[in-house]
Amino acid sequence: MQFASRDRERIQDAERFAIPWLLVLLCACARMGYRVVAIERGSDKEPLAKSLGAHLYLDTDGGDVARELRGLGGADAVLGTAPGGAAMGALIAGLKIRSKLIVVGVSPDPIPVPSVPIIFGGRTLSGSLVGMPPEIEDTLAFGALHDVRPVVQTVTLDQAPEAFDSMMKGKARFRFVIKIQ
Numbered sequence: 816m817q818f819a820s821r822d823r824e825r826i827q828d829a830e831r832f833a834i835p836w837l838l839v840l841l842c843a844c845a846r847m848g849y850r851v852v853a854i855e856r857g858s859d860k861e862p863l864a865k866s867l868g869a870h871l872y873l874d875t876d877g878g879d880v881a882r883e884l885r886g887l888g889g890a891d892a893v894l895g896t897a898p899g900g901a902a903m904g905a906l907i908a909g910l911k912i913r914s915k916l917i918v919v920g921v922s923p924d925p926i927p928v929p930s931v932p933i934i935f936g937g938r939t940l941s942g943s944l945v946g947m948p949p950e951i952e953d954t955l956a957f958g959a960l961h962d963v964r965p966v967v968q969t970v971t972l973d974q975a976p977e978a979f980d981s982m983m984k985g986k987a988r989f990r991f992v993i994k995i996q
Contacts, residue, residue, distance in 0.1 A: 893914075908932055968991050
């Protein structure tokens with residue numbers, strides 16, 4: 816969501832916005848008026864994605880997501896939040912002509928960029944730094960204006976070690992908030 820308020824002018828004409836691996840962001844993009852395609856692993860996440868505003872859900876376990884996006888006419892923009900560079904690079908093929916992949920997730924491995932869809936399709940790859948004070952201010956103002964609330968998992972102080980372990984194993988679904996009693 817932090818990228819959205821700052822970079823909206825760069826994707827203002829977008830109609831279909833694909834958001835892989837970070838369901839909470841789709842709520843903000845849906846509130847901004849985009850047709851949101853949520854991309855996640857596992858069909859169990861579809862109800863949550865739709866409750867947060869996704870118009871369509873694509874399961875990465877179900878096949879070639881880029882092909883499915885092309886079947887829909889392609890994505891105007893893909894917000895690259897993926898845990899790995901290869902997963903983000905694979906989505907370039909799902910972009911419309913003259914559209915973009917906006918990378919906001921830092922991955923330890925490189926993003927493979929195929930030259931044919933970039934050159935012949937006029938597609939672009941860009942990055943957006945998030946978390947700086949101006950972006951945070953814009954994000955909070957946007958959230959207040961459009962009633963976008965964070966989705967968190969609340970745990971007690973006694974449950975904090977298990978929550979930390981869950982986070983370190985990549986099993987946490989949302990940010991943890993420790994409730995001090």
